[in-house]
Amino acid sequence: MSAGFVFTDPPRVAPDLAAAFAPYGVATIHEAQGRVGLLASHMRPIYPGARLAGAAVTVSVPPADNWMLHVAVEQCRAGDVLVVAPTSPCDAGYFGELLASSLAARGVVGLIIEAGVRDVAALTAMRFPVWSKAVSAQGTVKETLGSVNAPLVCAGRLVQPGDLIVADDDGVVVVPRRNAGDVLRKSEARERKEAATRARLQAGELGLDIYGMRQKLKEKGLIYRPFMEEG
Amino acid sequence: MSAGFVFTDPPRVAPDLAAAFAPYGVATIHEAQGRVGLLASHMRPIYPGARLAGAAVTVSVPPADNWMLHVAVEQCRAGDVLVVAPTSPCDAGYFGELLASSLAARGVVGLIIEAGVRDVAALTAMRFPVWSKAVSAQGTVKETLGSVNAPLVCAGRLVQPGDLIVADDDGVVVVPRRNAGDVLRKSEARERKEAATRARLQAGELGLDIYGMRQKLKEKGLIYRPFMEEG
Amino acid sequence: MSAGFVFTDPPRVAPDLAAAFAPYGVATIHEAQGRVGLLASHMRPIYPGARLAGAAVTVSVPPADNWMLHVAVEQCRAGDVLVVAPTSPCDAGYFGELLASSLAARGVVGLIIEAGVRDVAALTAMRFPVWSKAVSAQGTVKETLGSVNAPLVCAGRLVQPGDLIVADDDGVVVVPRRNAGDVLRKSEARERKEAATRARLQAGELGLDIYGMRQKLKEKGLIYRPFMEEG
Amino acid sequence: MSAGFVFTDPPRVAPDLAAAFAPYGVATIHEAQGRVGLLASHMRPIYPGARLAGAAVTVSVPPADNWMLHVAVEQCRAGDVLVVAPTSPCDAGYFGELLASSLAARGVVGLIIEAGVRDVAALTAMRFPVWSKAVSAQGTVKETLGSVNAPLVCAGRLVQPGDLIVADDDGVVVVPRRNAGDVLRKSEARERKEAATRARLQAGELGLDIYGMRQKLKEKGLIYRPFMEEG
Amino acid sequence: MSAGFVFTDPPRVAPDLAAAFAPYGVATIHEAQGRVGLLASHMRPIYPGARLAGAAVTVSVPPADNWMLHVAVEQCRAGDVLVVAPTSPCDAGYFGELLASSLAARGVVGLIIEAGVRDVAALTAMRFPVWSKAVSAQGTVKETLGSVNAPLVCAGRLVQPGDLIVADDDGVVVVPRRNAGDVLRKSEARERKEAATRARLQAGELGLDIYGMRQKLKEKGLIYRPFMEEG
Amino acid sequence: MSAGFVFTDPPRVAPDLAAAFAPYGVATIHEAQGRVGLLASHMRPIYPGARLAGAAVTVSVPPADNWMLHVAVEQCRAGDVLVVAPTSPCDAGYFGELLASSLAARGVVGLIIEAGVRDVAALTAMRFPVWSKAVSAQGTVKETLGSVNAPLVCAGRLVQPGDLIVADDDGVVVVPRRNAGDVLRKSEARERKEAATRARLQAGELGLDIYGMRQKLKEKGLIYRPFMEEG
Numbered sequence A, B, C, D, E, F: 001m002s003a004g005f006v007f008t009d010p011p012r013v014a015p016d017l018a019a020a021f022a023p024y025g026v027a028t029i030h031e032a033q034g035r036v037g038l039l040a041s042h043m044r045p046i047y048p049g050a051r052l053a054g055a056a057v058t059v060s061v062p063p064a065d066n067w068m069l070h071v072a073v074e075q076c077r078a079g080d081v082l083v084v085a086p087t088s089p090c091d092a093g094y095f096g097e098l099l100a101s102s103l104a105a106r107g108v109v110g111l112i113i114e115a116g117v118r119d120v121a122a123l124t125a126m127r128f129p130v131w132s133k134a135v136s137a138q139g140t141v142k143e144t145l146g147s148v149n150a151p152l153v154c155a156g157r158l159v160q161p162g163d164l165i166v167a168d169d170d171g172v173v174v175v176p177r178r179n180a181g182d183v184l185r186k187s188e189a190r191e192r193k194e195a196a197t198r199a200r201l202q203a204g205e206l207g208l209d210i211y212g213m214r215q216k217l218k219e220k221g222l223i224y225r226p227f228m229e230e231g
Helices: A017-020 A026-032 A068-075 A097-105 A119-127 A177-202 A214-220 B015-019 B024-033 B069-073 B097-105 B121-128 B175-204 B214-220 C015-019 C028-033 C068-074 C097-105 C120-126 C177-200 C214-220 D015-019 D025-032 D067-075 D097-105 D120-125 D178-202 D215-220 E015-019 E026-032 E067-075 E097-105 E120-126 E179-201 E216-218 F015-019 F025-030 F068-074 F096-106 F120-126 F177-202 F214-220
Strands: A003-008 A052-061 A080-086 A094-095 A110-118 A131-136 A151-152 A158-161 A164-168 A171-173 A225-228 B007-008 B052-061 B080-086 B093-095 B110-117 B130-135 B152-154 B157-159 B165-167 B171-175 B223-228 C005-008 C053-059 C082-084 C092-094 C110-117 C129-137 C152-153 C157-159 C165-170 C171-175 C223-226 D005-007 D052-061 D082-088 D093-095 D112-115 D130-135 D151-154 D157-159 D164-168 D171-175 D223-226 E005-008 E053-062 E078-085 E093-095 E112-117 E130-135 E152-154 E155-159 E162-168 E173-174 E221-224 F006-009 F052-061 F080-086 F094-097 F110-117 F128-134 F150-155 F157-159 F162-168 F171-177 F224-228
Touching: A003 A068, A017 A052, A017 A177, A026 A164, A026 A171, A026 A177, A052 A068, A052 A110, A052 A151, A068 A080, A068 A097, A080 A094, A080 A151, A080 A164, A094 B152, A097 A119, A110 A164, A119 A131, A119 D171, A131 E221, A158 A171, A164 A177, A171 A177, A177 C097, A214 F015, B015 B052, B024 B165, B024 B171, B024 B175, B024 C110, B052 B069, B052 B110, B069 B080, B069 B097, B069 D097, B080 B093, B080 B152, B080 B165, B097 B121, B097 C177, B110 B165, B121 B130, B121 B223, B157 B171, B165 B175, C005 C068, C015 C053, C015 C177, C015 D015, C015 D112, C028 C165, C028 C171, C028 C177, C053 C068, C053 C152, C053 F096, C082 C092, C082 C152, C082 C165, C092 D171, C097 C120, C110 C165, C120 C129, C129 E093, C152 F171, C157 E221, C165 C177, C171 C177, C214 E152, D005 D067, D005 E120, D015 D052, D015 D178, D025 D164, D025 D171, D025 D178, D052 D067, D052 D112, D052 D151, D067 D082, D067 D097, D082 D093, D082 D151, D082 D164, D082 E097, D097 D120, D097 F177, D112 D164, D120 D130, D151 F224, D157 D171, D164 D178, D171 D178, E005 E067, E015 E179, E026 E173, E026 E179, E053 E067, E053 E112, E053 E152, E067 E078, E067 E097, E078 E093, E078 E152, E097 E120, E112 E162, E120 E130, E162 E179, E173 E179, E179 E216, E179 F096, F015 F052, F025 F162, F025 F171, F025 F177, F052 F068, F052 F110, F052 F150, F068 F080, F068 F096, F080 F150, F080 F162, F110 F162, F120 F128, F162 F177, F171 F177
Parallel strands: A003 B223, A052 A080, A080 A110, A094 A110, A110 A131, A225 C005, B007 C223, B052 B080, B080 B110, B093 B110, B110 B130, C053 C082, C082 C110, C092 C110, C110 C129, D005 F224, D052 D082, D082 D112, D093 D112, D112 D130, D223 E005, E053 E078, E078 E112, E093 E112, E112 E130, E221 F006, F052 F080, F080 F110, F094 F110, F110 F128
Antiparallel strands: A052 A164, A151 A158, A164 A171, B052 B165, B152 B157, B165 B171, C053 C165, C152 C157, C165 C171, D052 D164, D151 D157, D164 D171, E053 E162, E152 E155, E162 E173, F052 F162, F150 F157, F162 F171
């Protein structure tokens, strides 16, 4: 899809469904979803403890040009997450306190951007969560079109408008809108199972026994030998 | 300029002028200055909330050799900022608690170094702010000369001794000494304007309207279309 | 050494000897040891103020396969530190809350891993310290053998099982088991000397004088000149 | 899409249509397509002058596990291009002379892989072109499933099975199958226009005049001033 | 200096002086100049054996916007070298065959750009030498002003218009215009001295003896010991 | 081991044994050895087709200080390979034509260095093969001791003096001296087996059948489905 289009009113993952993901971490959701949809590990939160779950509004932007972010604001609703990627790599500061104020006024819950952000002290004070590739005070221009709500590759993963985005200290995961209910159930199940395992591990049981690994390790040929120092 | 020179007593940006930059962030000052002088985004503060404004004492150092830092300390006055770059890339820990104690005793307000620092827990406890490319316990030698108060390229930008340095969570900006007054006025003006815009955005107005972007976007050919799901 | 071996019960640095390193930072210990054994600066703690000292249990793992971590848990005792490196570069999340619970139950004091970790919010809440190359929610498989307690290169340094590992905000250092007593004495001596120097620097004395550098600088040809502005 | 699926016989861009792209470079095609579909610049050919055009067979692989490449070979026809991406970053050598021999025997025209390759001397001697992120002799295992002919993000761009892939010294571009005819016509048109412009530039005309830029530059405020040396 | 200025007719290093550097490599010139002025090692030639010496025309460009290159062409004379740096990091392909044709028509001898280039097969065929940070087919826009012949930091070094630029397989060095004659003489002297040393080394003499290092090594405490295998 | 020692006359892998590795590539040898000992993939040859096999003389060097290379030359014999690593990361040009002339005069077959080299055009003309992390004209000093023939970690792998080093376009592998005979036999066996497999693959047989993978893939749950286009 070339630049120059704004697609209005895509269907979104339902707000209450997004909200139901609150108890589950990105690692759990990514596992529950079959290990797909995790953005690259260079996407880091601007403050520890940042966390969000919401519906993607996607924005493709030219390098160092944030014009389309202003266009995108109007397309956002309460509960949305702005997901932004430049068409070639860029660490300029596309986003700061003013745009965050505007998004917060519309109920947008945060930003995922594979580029730079600025005003991070103010964003932290506002508790407006951002996951970015860089922090940079470098400004951007408003000269060239991009697109809003087209399918977007951000940090190595395909994001469709309306998809569920969940982010925490471990990173960012995208869940296709239609899979969100199923992934929620699987996340709940996984969490219950992990809680039980955690209790056994805390009590001193070994994963080798809980998961029944000893036989398979033996079949693979694992050998135990007393340590002998050289020399 | 080859190594082996210490230039003494360069004129500095006036301390009260430097102090007047306190209310303004690096992003604001960088914009007010016409978007020049921002150091590369790999220069990161060692603790959140670090902030400084002062006059540059520049130090060119050989890779993994911090001898000239000891020479530079004597050239520093209250209100100065040490700005250090190696002659080829290096992440060794040139600077730690001892040098910070010495600089703090002279009233130096912080360090900008495109290399490594160490003792960051102690520096954080002292609230001695540092922006660096790396944290590393690797020590350095004292064998080879560099220079103090020669013009220096640090993290991609030219710094002259006596120039104003401002740094915060967003990064580091250099303002040429003679421009500092002008940039201060422009920063004030910019901040006032942004405060007004922020209030309007917080009230729910759109940047598209505040900045009058709709006509220009139309002229560029931006097209709005209802979102239609494939399939 | 090829994969597929677990060496049991290597001799460890004595727990009380490891504990005696508590007052000394990584930078000090690295200096005291003659500037060897420092891991690469990309190994960063998951929270500020993280700190540990203990005996290495080494684990060589295939890329994105954490099976051997489960095997390694059983080989750990109170006071041990897990030291993990993949056989080729990988940022997947090998380690999270469950493995940390299991290690904590055995008294393991922390993890050094040249790869990714996940559940960092939970690990931070538990105060289970980790130094890693990345944070990533990407899971791993359990299909291929590695080794436990073989000599290991982690982040550029050789680690033998039972060696002393010390880590803090400045990074990670390995001290060969048999050298630990000697390095402890040298660390104490160095710390005492630095404390005295620090006091003199805080009182305003210059390193140039304390260290007697002026003559050597002169012999090397250092020239002082009044700063003259160009133009 | 989770792992474990092979989708057979996707429709491909027609071989003669792919072949018709031979005269056009990646830069021309990328422009003709509206500047979308270019893979990241870290994808480099293993020898200068490498070039291909063909239909994508997509392969999603686990880190350091090349089992699915063997599965994918069977799905390939003459004129295909294998497009491979790992589920998390990896530079292991997934591919070497044996797999190249097998693909060449089926008429496959080359490989695009966001990971490592090996046997590059032999691949160069065979003139089997490869664009990769790394060269590495590190082997891989055959333990875990991936997928063949599912939509794939490779080096930051979405590739559907059957899409046209063109690669040369400038990099790799993907053209959606249904757009290939249109992009071919636009590439031809662009090439004709560039040939005319090239002739005028070679004759000494200026782009400023050919493209009529002087008025727009003036309106933007460009100022010409005689150079005055400082000092 | 903010954007929007073209400084015309800066004095240049004399063409015959630039030409006299032909026999000397970048490494020799960098040494002769006192080890200053070397651009960062990520600046690589697009083909082996590329080489140039000429006078800098400097161009500061916005990220992914090559408008000012067209402006710069008109400012170039025979023997010039275009030296280009973006205001924030960018790997887009600013430059290709058309601009090279235009520069070649004016006698420009090559390009140094801390960003991307494209059409590298054509540039290689033309033997138009380029040193760049990346190869990328990604196009650029023509919307925003930069500057021509202002002082520029490129790949970490300050370049003034008219300065001598020399580049070869080892990288790129800048020599201030007024120092070029002196650096030429020193390069000649260094080369003569190295030729004599080379002959002695080829005859089997040791650098330890030629440079008289043995005594200094002994004073520093170097110890020779027969190798004893552990164990 | 601290700096300041030269260990003389370590036992070396026998020259004729090293020479017997000539027909085998690094990838083959690495496999034959059980997939250990491969240096990191950032170690690249300075020209295509470079290749060597010989006995390691190890050199630990301070950052940007090549004094110990001169010391090491004297320790080298015909058939040796110099293996160099800095104590912290550095891309300076430690090595150029003069040192290569000296090593070549002694019959040294090449250099492996996890840092920079210079004079690469001359080294290429001499066919003196080098694998390095960078090419840089940046010179080094001769002020600080390192060590020769101590165990060394280079590019992530432990190298003992006298170990066999083999390098080609795929990278660099280290084989412990005492294992070289065994690894040679396994390389021969592997090469024979691969030749047979290659012939079958070239004849159109599938790896799926040759390696008998179909049953295991089925057991893992691989599913084949006809491709169905969305929409």
